[in-house]
Amino acid sequence: MAAVERHTTPSRPRRAAGARPTLEAAGRRSTPQREAVYRYLAGVDHHPTAEEVYLAVKRRVPRVSLATVYTALEVLVRSGLASKLTYGDAAARYDVRTDAHSHARCLVCGRVRDLEIVPEAGWVRTLRTPGFEFTGFRFELIGRCATCRRG
Ligand SMILES: [Zn+2]
Ligand SMILES: [Zn+2]
16 A cells, blocks of 8 residues: 555644643533543553553552543543544543544554554545445554564
8 A cells, every 4th residue: 555644743632731621611520530541641652441541540649440530531532532442342442642643453462552654535535435425534554563573
C-alpha cells in the first residue's frame, strides 16, 4: 500500500487545562479522580484497559476504586474527551487522542499503541464498498509488539 501520509508531530491533547472545562461544558462534574484518570490517559503512549488505568491511578489516589475508574472513563467518553476501543471479548481500551492517527495492536498481549501514519483520504475514497456508505475510517496494523517478539 503506497498511499500513506506520514505525520511527524503527534498532537496530544492540551493537558494543562485538564478535563475540567470540557466536563463542565458537558454538564458533568470534574472530580480529582476524573482528572487523575484523564491525566494518566493523556500522558501514556499506549491505550490502557480500565484495569491498567486503575492500577496506575491508585498510586496517586490511593482510595480510588475500580468502579470509580470505570465511571470516570465512561464520563470521559460521553463528554468527548476519550474514545473507547473495543475488540470483541477482550477488555476495552481508552484513547484520548482525537486527531487523525492509526493504531498498532499486538495480537499476543493486546497492547495498542499509536502510529503516526494515516492512509491518504484520496486513496480511501477510491475503495469500492457496494451497499455501504462509509463516513470515516480507522487504520489498524496487527502483529506482535517488541516485547512479545523477544519473548
Ligand atoms: Zn505484545
Ligand atoms: Zn490512539
